[in-house]
Amino acid sequence: MKTPDKEPALQAPILPCTLVVETLNAGGTVKKSTTYKQIKLILGRNEFRDLILRLDSPKHSLKFPLRDFVLHKRFLKEGKATISLKDVNLNLMIANAPPNQLLVFMKTLAGKHAVTGVNGGVINARKRLLSTVPKSFEEISPLTFNEYETVRKNGGKMPLKERAANVPDASPVSSKRKRDSKDASGSSTPKVPRFLNPLVLTSEQKRVLQVVQSGLNVFFTGSAGTGKSFLLKRIVGALPPDVTFVTASTGVAACQIGGTTLHAFAGIGSGKASIDQCIQLASRRVIAQQWKKCKHLIVDEVSMVDGDFFTKLEAVGRAVRGNDKPFGGIQLILCGDFLQLPPVTRPGEKRVFCFQTNAWDRCINLSMELTDVRRQDDQEFIDILQSIRLGRCKEEMVERLKQTEKNTVERDGIKATRLCTHREDVNHINQEHLKKLAGDNQVFQAVDSDPGLSSLLDSQTPVVAKLTLKVGAQVMLMKNLDVGQGLVNGARGVVTGFKMGKEGNPIVRFLCGVTTEIKHEKWTVKGSGGIYLHRRQLPLKLAWAFSIHKSQGMTLDCAEMSLSRVFEAGQAYVALSRARNLKSIRVLDFGPECVRAHPDVLKFYQGLRRARYEEQQTHDIEISTERKATTLVY
Numbered sequence: 001m002k003t004p005d006k007e008p009a010l011q012a013p014i015l016p017c018t019l020v021v022e023t024l025n026a027g028g029t030v031k032k033s034t035t036y037k038q039i040k041l042i043l044g045r046n047e048f049r050d051l052i053l054r055l056d057s058p059k060h061s062l063k064f065p066l067r068d069f070v071l072h073k074r075f076l077k078e079g080k081a082t083i084s085l086k087d088v089n090l091n092l093m094i095a096n097a098p099p100n101q102l103l104v105f106m107k108t109l110a111g112k113h114a115v116t117g118v119n120g121g122v123i124n125a126r127k128r129l130l131s132t133v134p135k136s137f138e139e140i141s142p143l144t145f146n147e148y149e150t151v152r153k154n155g156g157k158m159p160l161k162e163r164a165a166n167v168p169d170a171s172p173v174s175s176k177r178k179r180d181s182k183d184a185s186g187s188s189t190p191k192v193p194r195f196l197n198p199l200v201l202t203s204e205q206k207r208v209l210q211v212v213q214s215g216l217n218v219f220f221t222g223s224a225g226t227g228k229s230f231l232l233k234r235i236v237g238a239l240p241p242d243v244t245f246v247t248a249s250t251g252v253a254a255c256q257i258g259g260t261t262l263h264a265f266a267g268i269g270s271g272k273a274s275i276d277q278c279i280q281l282a283s284r285r286v287i288a289q290q291w292k293k294c295k296h297l298i299v300d301e302v303s304m305v306d307g308d309f310f311t312k313l314e315a316v317g318r319a320v321r322g323n324d325k326p327f328g329g330i331q332l333i334l335c336g337d338f339l340q341l342p343p344v345t346r347p348g349e350k351r352v353f354c355f356q357t358n359a360w361d362r363c364i365n366l367s368m369e370l371t372d373v374r375r376q377d378d379q380e381f382i383d384i385l386q387s388i389r390l391g392r393c394k395e396e397m398v399e400r401l402k403q404t405e406k407n408t409v410e411r412d413g414i415k416a417t418r419l420c421t422h423r424e425d426v427n428h429i430n431q432e433h434l435k436k437l438a439g440d441n442q443v444f445q446a447v448d449s450d451p452g453l454s455s456l457l458d459s460q461t462p463v464v465a466k467l468t469l470k471v472g473a474q475v476m477l478m479k480n481l482d483v484g485q486g487l488v489n490g491a492r493g494v495v496t497g498f499k500m501g502k503e504g505n506p507i508v509r510f511l512c513g514v515t516t517e518i519k520h521e522k523w524t525v526k527g528s529g530g531i532y533l534h535r536r537q538l539p540l541k542l543a544w545a546f547s548i549h550k551s552q553g554m555t556l557d558c559a560e561m562s563l564s565r566v567f568e569a570g571q572a573y574v575a576l577s578r579a580r581n582l583k584s585i586r587v588l589d590f591g592p593e594c595v596r597a598h599p600d601v602l603k604f605y606q607g608l609r610r611a612r613y614e615e616q617q618t619h620d621i622e623i624s625t626e627r628k629a630t631t632l633v634y
């Protein structure tokens with residue numbers, strides 16, 4: 001994989017949000033509550049260098065000195081947090097803030113507060129009274145790594161850490177931090193935290209984010225590994241969570257971006273009923289509320305959304321929201337690669353891609369293409385993949401892929417995962433291999449927040465309800481645990497033992513060189529009506545075999561594949577493009593006949609390319625919310 005670039009510095013902490021200010025009496029009950037909608041919170045310092053939170057809106061300007069406070073930050077991902085000002089009995093409840101900005105804002109607030117204390121504390125009351133310094137307010141500078149380190153080394157002085165134990169809903173940062181700061185040998189190494197040093201978007205990714213923030217309905221595409229899902233997560237973090245609905249065509253893809261399936265959002269079942277019936281279904285109170293609340297709808301892996309289903313959704317959006325604009329005025333942010341897997345159809349059913357519908361033409365203002373491949377860094381492999389994506393495979397490419405049959409991708413007892421074209425083969429292969437291993441089965445049962453909805457959690461989380469392991473079991477990690485160490489979604493490993501004790505967690509040796517105990521993790525999905533469901537399970541799956549359909553969107557460490565039975569256009573491309581380089585795959589039974597691209601999709605992409613060419617010929621493109629039906633492709 002390419003070495004990631006890093007963001008040089010963070011922006012000044014200004015947070016768009018809604019704020020509820022609660023005034024409490026001495027007993028802690030609420031005396032008064034005032035809501036300020038669509039305001040900005042600005043973190044700054046006054047003339048005495050006190051930390052001040054300023055509320056700005058066209059009608060209001062309030063200042064809250066931050067002296068003795070507790071941060072409640074369990075719901076950061078949902079754009080919510082509370083600052084309890086102990087000395088003045090106020091609760092400042094933040095809602096509807098872009099989650100990424102909120103995270104940086106809260107960390108900066110905690111860090112700057114701790115550093116202020118470390119660097120000399122506050123000016124006494126007498127000096128303040130006698131001071132002739134004019135009143136001022138200066139926005140705070142971004143938290144630097146040195147400040148972060150000061151806070152880390154003076155751990156006790158940092159309010160987030162110090163008080164977490166006393167705050168019932170403060171999230172347990174300490175255990176995660178411990179894991180993040182240890183290397184494979186277990187020794188502590190100071191690491192720049194991800195929030196201080198986020199991966200930089202490429203210029204084309206930034207451009208898409210800009211367009212999304214301008215409010216246009218956008219479809220962005222690009223070959224496998226160009227960072228579409230990566231960008232989508234940034235987009236999610238930059239939009240207000242209360243009115244943003246994050247979805248994908250499949251449960252696994254939805255889980256990767258922290259969303260739900262498009263079907264679960266829509267509430268129209270399979271969408272096979274007539275448009276009138278679909279509208280009726282979506283008009284049920286809880287579903288309709290969701291539709292009305294939604295201002296931004298995000299859909300990943302849109303290539304697998306059926307065209308008829310998309311047409312019905314568009315009509316439902318207009319009807320349920322009582323708004324004649326396309327999709328009822330919801331901003332659409334669609335992403336995917338139509339040259340990967342198409343919508344699943346029954347035998348004999350006509351396949352309609354989304355882009356072939358009138359609804360698509362009415363809705364999508366702008367189509368953009370990412371071209372910089374980030375998953376692979378091996379140019380020869382990138383060239384082969386680009387050609388296969390378009391349904392072409394020259395003789396020398398076939399030969400090169402055939403040569404990989406001799407690759408030894410096994411290492412340290414970790415075998416290649418067989419990517420299967422047919423789902424039924426996957427289960428069979430995994431169970432047969434597990435049976436052959438000596439030793440006892442260790443069964444790990446998931447704990448679901450609502451056992452009645454376990455089948456929904458089965459389809460929307462990447463982990464199974466019942467996981468059976470043995471020493472020697474080949475496993476795949478299903479969650480990013482520590483990106484720096486290589487413990488990422490798709491990492492391959494082998495079970496080497498089980499911890500003694502009640503839980504008996506597995507010890508897994510991974511291909512990246514780390515051997516570690518795997519503990520339970522939590523997955524959260526939004527059910528219909530916006531209810532959150534949780535599953536706790538080990539983030540592992542058996543990995544002797546995996547289906548190509550389930551692997552769409554993933555990056556895999558080592559895989560082998562037999563592609564002679566491919567039955568879909570794009571299937572061979574999806575399988576091959578999961579790998580990082582030619583050394584980490586073994587391709588069996590390969591021939592040019594395995595490679596297929598759908599002719600309608602090729603035509604669609606030719607149209608996008610032509611439009612790019614014409615745009616480049618005529619003028620520099622200006623992004624304007626006025627423009628309709630423009631196609632912009634990189």
Ligand SMILES: Nc1ncnc2c1ncn2[C@@H]1O[C@H](COP(=O)(O)OP(=O)(O)OP(=O)(O)O)[C@@H](O)[C@H]1O
Pocket residue numbers: 001003004005199200201202205222223224225226227228229230231337374375552553554555
């Ligand atoms: N700007 C970036 N900086 C660093 N790494 C990046 C960047 N963009 C993407 N990546 C990395 O590239 C890899 C592929 O990204 P991602 O899975 O988002 O691609 P994708 O276009 O969604 O692929 P697919 O079509 O297979 O779903 C990931 O490991 C991701 O973290």
Ligand SMILES: [Mg+2]
Pocket residue numbers: 228229230553
């Ligand atoms: Mg993706």
